[in-house]
Amino acid sequence: MQLERVSHSNGPVYFVSPRLREIGVPHAFSTRLGGLSPAPFDSLNLGNPAGDIRDDRERILDNYRLLEDSAGFAGRERCWLHQIHSAVVARVGSKSPHDNSSQGDALVTSDPAFALSVRVADCCPVLLASNDGKRVAAIHSGWRGTVGDATGVALTELMKSDANGLSVAPKNIVAAIGPCIGFDAFEIGAEVLDEFERMLGADAPIRRRADEKGYADIRESIRIMLLRAGVPEQNIDTTDRCTHRDAAEFYSHRRENGVTGRMAAIIAVKR
Numbered sequence: 001m002q003l004e005r006v007s008h009s010n011g012p013v014y015f016v017s018p019r020l021r022e023i024g025v026p027h028a029f030s031t032r033l034g035g036l037s038p039a040p041f042d043s044l045n046l047g048n049p050a051g052d053i054r055d056d057r058e059r060i061l062d063n064y065r066l067l068e069d070s071a072g073f074a075g076r077e078r079c080w081l082h083q084i085h086s087a088v089v090a091r092v093g094s095k096s097p098h099d100n101s102s103q104g105d106a107l108v109t110s111d112p113a114f115a116l117s118v119r120v121a122d123c124c125p126v127l128l129a130s131n132d133g134k135r136v137a138a139i140h141s142g143w144r145g146t147v148g149d150a151t152g153v154a155l156t157e158l159m160k161s162d163a164n165g166l167s168v169a170p171k172n173i174v175a176a177i178g179p180c181i182g183f184d185a186f187e188i189g190a191e192v193l194d195e196f197e198r199m200l201g202a203d204a205p206i207r208r209r210a211d212e213k214g215y216a217d218i219r220e221s222i223r224i225m226l227l228r229a230g231v232p233e234q235n236i237d238t239t240d241r242c243t244h245r246d247a248a249e250f251y252s253h254r255r256e257n258g259v260t261g262r263m264a265a266i267i268a269v270k271r
Contacts, residue, residue, distance in 0.1 A: 003029065003176065003239040010034070012044055012067045013249075017127065017176030017237040020267075025129045025136060026115075027267040028071035029178040031249045035063040040259055047119040047262030049253070055261065068115070068266070076115040076268050079107060083119065085144040087153040089137075092116065106139040106154035110162065115268040121253040122243050124180035124218045125265030126151050128158055131172045131235075133270030135162075143188065146221050147195040152229055170230030175237070178265050179250060182242030183207075183217040192216070200224055 003015040012034035020027050035044030041055040044063050048054045068074060079092050081104040088104035093111040107116040116138035118125055123142035128151075129135065137154045139145070159168040183205070190212040196204040203224055205217035219238055226236055243250035243263075251260040 024270040025133045026072040030263045041261040045261030046264040073115045078115045080117045087148040087150040108137045110135045117266045119262040121251045122181040125178035127176045127267045130168045136267045147199045177238040179241040181244045185244035
């Protein structure tokens with residue numbers, strides 16, 4: 001199924017997964033709409049770029065509060081990472097204190113006290129949950145994370161046996177792939193195209209040009225890897241939204257040459 005757009009009067013606009021909603025897992029893929037930040041971060045900015053042009057930190061936190069209140073995360077402690085385009089996964093829980101400055105690109109939890117968050121501005125956000133809603137993961141996957149199978153590594157961590165010796169089978173995983181830069185907008189060099197082919201072989205969703213540059217579909221690559229891992233096709237929600245093309249809805253690092261805000265994908269277990 002396609003992600004669905006949720007809007008509130010004078011509040012945040014975000015996308016949700018019909019399947020995650022059906023199993024009662026709170027989650028959201030934010031847009032740039034419905035926040036407090038001025039240009040060039042207008043308006044629901046959830047993170048700062050590198051460089052001298054930056055949004056006010058307290059305003060970013062206020063934007064997070066608006067989103068969390070609208071999407072049902074009130075009372076949860078939000079956790080995040082210093083993202084490094086890796087396949088490093090952090091497990092979050094009351095018995096394993098989390099440091100938000102630690103490096104990595106995916107988080108996993110079964111603790112209802114926490115909400116997991118990743119930031120994006122062209123990279124792909126992925127949210128996973130067990131179909132009972134008791135385990136969840138949030139993944140940040142740019143091209144490096146995609147060819148490094150960050151989603152697959154997080155999926156493996158999510159399915160591992162818990163303290164009671166219970167594991168989760170791939171058939172019992174629900175996945176939602178969020179808005180990111182689209183196929184036609186993601187122009188890359190031959191060496192990156194080669195990495196997609198190395199990872200996915202003949203199934204790699206790429207298109208090469210005569211000058212050896214070309215294009216790759218990050219979302220479809222992640223979907224293929226989830227299918228290969230055993231997640232049923234009917235359990236995967238996705239979207240046709242492109243962060244680069246759909247400027248009214250999304251920030252895009254590539255379109256704005258880095259001077260732009262950040263969206264976030266957030267998820268928590270069902271209480």
